[in-house]
Amino acid sequence: MLITERGNGKSYTLRQVLFRHVAGGRRRKETAVRVRIQRVEDKKQEEVLLRLAGEDASTAGLKEYIETDSWRVVSLSCRKDGEIHRVKSTGIFYVESVQEIQLIHTQEQVLETRERLYVLEKMLPASFVRISRSVILNLDKVRRYRPLMNGLMEAKLENGELVYISRKYLREVKDRISDNSNKGGTPDDKE
Incomplete structure (x- = not known):
C-alpha cells in the first residue's frame, strides 16, 4: 500500500511514513521503527497504537494524519466520452461544479460526475x-499561493492552472495551509 503524504505529494509505504515522522530525520541506525499490522473483521475495530519515546511536532502531525484518514485513497466513478473511468483522489487537482455536473480536473483531463458537490x-x-461556492481544491496539488488586491487569493497548481479562493472561504484555507506547514510541510514546499 502506498500513501501520498500531504505537502509534498510523493508516495511512500506506511513504514516509510512512520519512520519519517517518528525518527524526525535521524539516521536509520539511531531509530528502529517496527510496524505490525493485524487484520480485523470489522472496520469499527480499526485502531492505531503508537509507542513513542517522546512527542514532538512530527508525531502530532502523524497523529492528525491517521485520525483524519488522510492516508486513505478514495476512487470516484467519472465519465468522459461515454466511458466510465475510476479516478483516485490523489490524482484530482480540483472539482468544479457547473450547473448539475461536477467537473473533475486531473493532470491531463477533465471528467464528469453527477455526484453533488457537498x-x-x-x-x-x-x-x-x-474554496468557493462551486470549487473544491486539493491542497496537495498547490504549488504556490498569492494574495490579490481584491481580497481573493490565487492558487497556482502543479499543472500550471490557476484557481481563485474566495473571501468567504479564505480563512478556512489559510488555517489549513498553516496547519499543514506546522506539521511537517515547509513554506519552501510551495515554490
Whole structure:
C-alpha cells in the first residue's frame, strides 16, 4: 500500500511514513521503527497504537494524519466520452461544479460526475477544501499561493492552472495551509 503524504505529494509505504515522522530525520541506525499490522473483521475495530519515546511536532502531525484518514485513497466513478473511468483522489487537482455536473480536473483531463458537490466534499480526504461556492481544491496539488488586491487569493497548481479562493472561504484555507506547514510541510514546499 502506498500513501501520498500531504505537502509534498510523493508516495511512500506506511513504514516509510512512520519512520519519517517518528525518527524526525535521524539516521536509520539511531531509530528502529517496527510496524505490525493485524487484520480485523470489522472496520469499527480499526485502531492505531503508537509507542513513542517522546512527542514532538512530527508525531502530532502523524497523529492528525491517521485520525483524519488522510492516508486513505478514495476512487470516484467519472465519465468522459461515454466511458466510465475510476479516478483516485490523489490524482484530482480540483472539482468544479457547473450547473448539475461536477467537473473533475486531473493532470491531463477533465471528467464528469453527477455526484453533488457537498457529497464529494464529505467523501474526499482531508487534503480537499472548499474554496468557493462551486470549487473544491486539493491542497496537495498547490504549488504556490498569492494574495490579490481584491481580497481573493490565487492558487497556482502543479499543472500550471490557476484557481481563485474566495473571501468567504479564505480563512478556512489559510488555517489549513498553516496547519499543514506546522506539521511537517515547509513554506519552501510551495515554490
